[in-house]
Amino acid sequence: MQKQRQAAGSSSSLAPILPSFIHKPHAGWFLAGAIGLVLLAVNLQFHTIGDYLDETDFYWSYAPEAQRILSGKPPIDDFRGPGYPAVLAVVSLFVSDSFRAGIIIATVSAAVVLALVFSLFQRLFRTDLAFVATLLVALNTKFIQYSYTVGTDMLFNAFVSASVFFLLKSTERSWSSIVLSALFAGLAYLTRYNGIFVIGAVPVVLLLANPFHLAWKERFKTCAVYLAVFFLVIAPWGLYCLQERGSFFYNKNYLNIAYEMFAKDRISWDQFWSIESKRYTSLIQVITEDVNQFLKTVMMNIVTHGGGDLIRLVGAYTGIFSLVGIVTLFRRGNDRRVVSYFLLAAGFFAVLLLVFYGERFSLFLLPAYVALALRTLSHPRVARLKFLGRLPVAKVVVAVLLVWTAVDSWRFNAKNIDSGPKEVLSIAEAFHKLGEKPPPDAVVVTRKPHIAHYLKMRMELFPLVSSFDELKAEVRRVNGSYLFFSYVEANLRPQFRPLLDLRNPLPWLQPIAYTSYPPAVLFRVHMTDE
Numbered sequence: 001m002q003k004q005r006q007a008a009g010s011s012s013s014l015a016p017i018l019p020s021f022i023h024k025p026h027a028g029w030f031l032a033g034a035i036g037l038v039l040l041a042v043n044l045q046f047h048t049i050g051d052y053l054d055e056t057d058f059y060w061s062y063a064p065e066a067q068r069i070l071s072g073k074p075p076i077d078d079f080r081g082p083g084y085p086a087v088l089a090v091v092s093l094f095v096s097d098s099f100r101a102g103i104i105i106a107t108v109s110a111a112v113v114l115a116l117v118f119s120l121f122q123r124l125f126r127t128d129l130a131f132v133a134t135l136l137v138a139l140n141t142k143f144i145q146y147s148y149t150v151g152t153d154m155l156f157n158a159f160v161s162a163s164v165f166f167l168l169k170s171t172e173r174s175w176s177s178i179v180l181s182a183l184f185a186g187l188a189y190l191t192r193y194n195g196i197f198v199i200g201a202v203p204v205v206l207l208l209a210n211p212f213h214l215a216w217k218e219r220f221k222t223c224a225v226y227l228a229v230f231f232l233v234i235a236p237w238g239l240y241c242l243q244e245r246g247s248f249f250y251n252k253n254y255l256n257i258a259y260e261m262f263a264k265d266r267i268s269w270d271q272f273w274s275i276e277s278k279r280y281t282s283l284i285q286v287i288t289e290d291v292n293q294f295l296k297t298v299m300m301n302i303v304t305h306g307g308g309d310l311i312r313l314v315g316a317y318t319g320i321f322s323l324v325g326i327v328t329l330f331r332r333g334n335d336r337r338v339v340s341y342f343l344l345a346a347g348f349f350a351v352l353l354l355v356f357y358g359e360r361f362s363l364f365l366l367p368a369y370v371a372l373a374l375r376t377l378s379h380p381r382v383a384r385l386k387f388l389g390r391l392p393v394a395k396v397v398v399a400v401l402l403v404w405t406a407v408d409s410w411r412f413n414a415k416n417i418d419s420g421p422k423e424v425l426s427i428a429e430a431f432h433k434l435g436e437k438p439p440p441d442a443v444v445v446t447r448k449p450h451i452a453h454y455l456k457m458r459m460e461l462f463p464l465v466s467s468f469d470e471l472k473a474e475v476r477r478v479n480g481s482y483l484f485f486s487y488v489e490a491n492l493r494p495q496f497r498p499l500l501d502l503r504n505p506l507p508w509l510q511p512i513a514y515t516s517y518p519p520a521v522l523f524r525v526h527m528t529d530e
Helices: 002-010 027-046 056-070 083-092 098-124 127-139 141-148 153-168 175-191 193-209 216-245 254-263 269-274 283-289 291-313 316-327 336-352 359-377 393-416 422-433 450-455 468-477 487-492 494-500
Strands: 443-446 458-461 482-486 509-516 519-525
Touching (some): 027 098, 027 127, 027 141, 056 083, 098 336, 127 359, 153 359, 175 216, 193 336, 254 269, 254 291, 283 291, 291 336, 316 359, 422 509, 422 519, 443 450
Parallel strands (some): 443 482
Antiparallel strands (some): 482 519, 509 519
């Protein structure tokens, strides 16, 4: 069947250029490896510090958690499993700079995703579609952004992609593939808890879509083995959570759901997490608080999240073809594995409807949206259209989409890749040159954890106070040894803007390292008994 599909599609190839090597075994891995090496060189060269948005979690949680894992004391995070910190801990054994280790994890994961996309799409569709899809994903603005963004996103994407690949790569059931698919699904769950979608989506695929053409008894047997392996993979962590927190599935992601359902656009993020979040203690409570509002929000999110994916993740120029592909998806005869692939994507999309929208959460769906767009362009009616009577319209459109995607991605990532607070690195370098020997328990008071990471100190949050006397009292209370303040804090806390004027420092704050462009300063705290 695969050979028939290849032959049937050879005359209507979507690829403007299709290299001869692309038909060879493992071509996808060579293509992904080449792209990955380029990305790795660029990412390590230009991404020198994490930003104050998505990458804050790296400094606040992931890097400290990795160190605790290496010390034999794995922490239990309220919102994520131990997967990413564990991988970071292992890679950090070989790469001394944990931030660079995080870049390597993200970039290698991105290359793995590309290889899996090509290999799976070659089996589900055609080689030319697999090639074009891989390029569109690789050039995508958000995909490149998260190939260097240090966090769980691309590693989770790689685990989920591997799970789907092993589940659907063959037309016949293979027990080894079923086990590997469940194994990677478990690893995905341990990296981000929304990986739990497989508990609902995979049984639907195996029982109803029936990709392996099995009798009912064998379908249930396959489903049982899959779920058993999945639970075996997550069991050690679940039992640890049960022992330490009293719940096998311990997490507080119900708070993210509560914010989406009842607080978004009504109160501020800070107010919800500081005050309102204390009202909620379980997912059941969140669902039953206002069932009508809950269901209304989920239904609205089908449109808002879907629209966000097609415009902000995929790009509207490609997304319009994806939308047509969604509308016509079930109007054409489909291989059961193709149906299964899109059902799995739909299951993952459904889980995301419970929380606030973010393009990074939908990264796993990017290849599915691209596949829908290419299915639209490979429709027999479109394939027959000619531009100026000679050029196939579909090939022209694909070429335009590739160029458009590449240009958009270049414009965004050329600015974003080094947009982090580089003044933090300058301050840290100046501090270490001073030769100071702070005590092991030294505390730096700061709004973001970046400076604490590079100074190798414990952080305490810059307090939400309104006067210098209150600030002094809070710094004294947390036993702060240093205080960091920059133009970012000055914009958010304008009452403390005078801290950037080093001509008149406060008596209890001694500036010891600073930058002028942009302005930032590290103070040594010098408390008196006054």
